[in-house]
Amino acid sequence: MTSTNYPHLAELGWNDFFENQLDDERPAENAIVRVCSVHSMVLFVMGAEGKRQLAIPGNWLSSDPEDRPTVGDWLILDETGQWPVRILKRQTLVTRRAPSDITSVQLVAANLDTLFIVTSLNDDFNLSRLERYLAIAYEYGVTPVVVLSKRDLVTAEHAEDCAAQVRALHDGLDVVVVNALTIDTVNALFPWVEKGMTATLVGSSGVGKSTLVNTLSGEERTPTGAIRDSDSKGRHTTSSRTLYTLPNGGLIMDVPGFRELRLPSCEHGIAKVFADIIEIGLHCGFTDCLHDGEPDCAVEKAVEEGRITRRRVENYRKLLKEQAAQDDEKQQAKIYARQRRVADRVAGKTSGKKQRRRR
Ligand SMILES: Nc1nc2c(ncn2[C@@H]2O[C@H](COP(=O)(O)OP(=O)(O)OP(=O)(O)O)[C@@H](O)[C@H]2O)c(=O)[nH]1
Ligand SMILES: [Zn+2]
Structure with missing residues (x-):
């Protein structure tokens, strides 16, 4: 349900989840803003009065990562309208492991509704990579939509075959096949x-993410990279995270950091993607x-x-191994056990088979 107290903010994604956090405090509409991009000392925000720049308060710069503003956050400003004083609780928050330190x-x-997982129908097509991204979407409660790009470069049979393989990854998974260069097929993404x-x-780089943003926007928003013919790899052309408004009123975030595929803690997301394997594993x-x-082994x-x-089984094992990272096999077994418990809770299922411990 969309709030009526802040009509301009509703257009930027404001809803009752955020409004209910205001308690008795009723800031003016122009004292609530949404973060479009974050730089080392400043933020760009948008609100009822358009876009502007704000300095990041010094005490925020030294706080824990989760207490610092990120793209998509809603902020409350002080009475001068110059300083953010509060970050509203996030409806969804996607995190990743820091490249330099896997423990941080x-x-x-923040506050994403949809994750468009883009892969091209030619060289990039890879089901295991899609499962990785699906785990992230399910972990964070963001709706995944798989977008298969470069439809114009492959045969109709190949496109349909790939789409069918992707649909088979998860019940009810939405899959859209597009030529990212033209709006005719990209139109199908607007419902999300x-x-x-x-x-x-x-x-991955070069699959057409920037091209899709440009086509959805009806204009050149982000530069697209020329592909090297020999290996179909694009150059990394997008370097900062930015929230854009589309002409239809939807909001789209360009997030280059996602390409590195370092899974954060994602056990629940993995359990959801591989619920079929977990269920079969109850019979091992x-x-x-x-x-x-x-x-x-029932899975074998x-x-x-x-x-x-x-x-699929090998990818499941690989993702769980990553979750267990530096831990020993005992730790891995604990994760498998937790996966079973998640499956039990989710599906209310047990195999009924009497199982014994190996060690
Ligand atoms: N023929 C065709 N070319 C496409 C399609 N989508 C993207 N391209 C081309 O592929 C190249 C790379 O596209 P980008 O949109 O820059 O890819 P990206 O995913 O944003 O790449 P990075 O910014 O490096 O992550 C560009 O030359 C696009 O014109 C498509 O559906 N069909
Ligand atoms: Zn087994």
Whole structure:
């Protein structure tokens, strides 16, 4: 439900979730702004009176990453309208592991509704990479939509075959096939970035994220990179995170940091993507089966019977290994056990089979 107290803000994504945090405090509409981009000392924000620049308060610069503003945040300003004094609780928050230190977290984007996961139908097409991004979307409660680009460069059969493989990754997963260069097919993305909704695009370099933003905008918003013919890899042409308003009133965030694919803590998202494997795993002989050659492994049996692909099982194991990162095998087994508990809670299922511990 959209608030009526701040009509201009509703167009920028404001809703009751944020309004309910104001309690008795009723700031003027121009004292509430949304962050469009963050630089080392300043923020660009948009609000009822358009776009402007604000200095970041000194005490915010030294606070924990989660207490610092990120793109998409809603801020309350002081009575002078010059200084942000409060970051409203985020409806969704996407984080990633810092490139330099895997134990610390960086904020990627706040208050997203939709994650457009872009992959091209030619060289970039890779189901395991899509599963990675799906885990992020499910972990953070952002709706994923897989966008298969470069439709014009492949045959109709190839496009349909790829789309079918992607749809099979998860029940109800939305998949849209586009030629990112023209609005005819890109139009199909608007239901996920309607007026007041916020979306972002993720995917490898060169798959067409900037091209999609430009086509959705009806103008050149972000530079697109020329592809090197030999390897179909684009140059990294986008370097800072920015929130744009589209002509239809939707909001789109360009987030280059997502390309590095360092998964943050994502166990619930992974459990949701691979719920089928977890369910089959409830029938393995060992409660702590890693589906890696153990005897009486139900997952291995399902692979042999063609009920599940080996690629998918291997990707599941790989993502969980990443989650367990530097931990030993015991730690990994704990994660598998937690996955089973998540599956039980989500589906209310147990196999009924009596399982024993390996160690
Ligand atoms: N034929 C065709 N070319 C496309 C399509 N989408 C993107 N391209 C081209 O692919 C190249 C790379 O596109 P970009 O939009 O810059 O890719 P990106 O994902 O933003 O890349 P980075 O900014 O490096 O992450 C450009 O030359 C685009 O014109 C498409 O659907 N069809
Ligand atoms: Zn097993």
